Amino acid sequence: MSEQNSYQRWRWIPNALTILRILLLPVIFWLHQQGQHMAAVVTFVIAGFSDFFDGRLARHFNWKTQLGAVLDPVADKLLVLFLLPLVWDQAVLLPWLGVLIFLRYLVQLSVFPVLMMWLKRPFKVKPIFPSKLATAVAFAIIALGLLGSFEVLRPVLRWLLEPLAFLGILLEIYVLVTFLPRYWAIIQGRHDTFE
Structure with a gap:
């Protein structure tokens, strides 16, 4: 058996990591609500x-699957949607960022019922850098916000959260504005890939 073939038996690991991320969501929420802030962080x-x-392993060992390509961004969106409200009282711009994220994710998640169930149109997902950066910024804001539960860190974190939230707002607008024309093109059958 070749070395490449021996790796194939582990191809389930990236999807398992993605599922783990989804399963950790209620744990983080519960820990935060129980005042176990460091454990939540x-x-x-x-x-x-x-x-x-999950993405690194899938690319490196060629363990990419259609399920993983769809599940990974859904897991990220669920994490941000459910955890961002826990921290958005810590900076003035965070509620505005939350509204934009909710709007973008609502549009993006509509892809599943519209394209998969209704139109039965196949599509691929290849996120571009601004979309990945928007997710990374949202993750950083949540991490800093969770740390903001420690009173001693709040003044410093508020100073960091405002510019990050502003960057997040700009990124969310850009991603939404570029996503909508591609979505329409895929509905019309002129493209097959979300970027």
């Missing part, structure tokens, strides 16, 4: 690393 960091490693 550590669990969130583990979830963030799972996002890094």
Whole structure:
């Protein structure tokens, strides 16, 4: 058996890491609500690393699957949608960022019922850098916001959160504005890839 073939038996790992990220979501939420703030931060960091490693492993060992390509961005969106409201009272711009994220994710998640169930149109997902950066910024804001539960860190973190939230707003607008024409083109059958 070749070395490449021996790696194939582990091809389930990236999808398992993505599923782990989804399963950690209620754990983070519960820990935060119980006042276990450091445990919430550590669990969130583990979830963030799972996002890094699932894609890295899938690309490196060619373990990419259609399920993984769809599940990974859904897991990221669920994490941001459910955890951002926990921290948005810590900076003035965060609620505005939250509204934009909710709007973009609502449009992006509509792809599944519209394209997969209704139109039965195949599509691929290849996120471009601004979309990945928008997710990374949202993750950083959540991590800093969770750390903001520690009163001693709040003044410094508020100083960091405002510019990050402003960057996040710009990125969310850009991604939404570029996503909508591509979505329409895929509905019309002129493209097959979300970027």
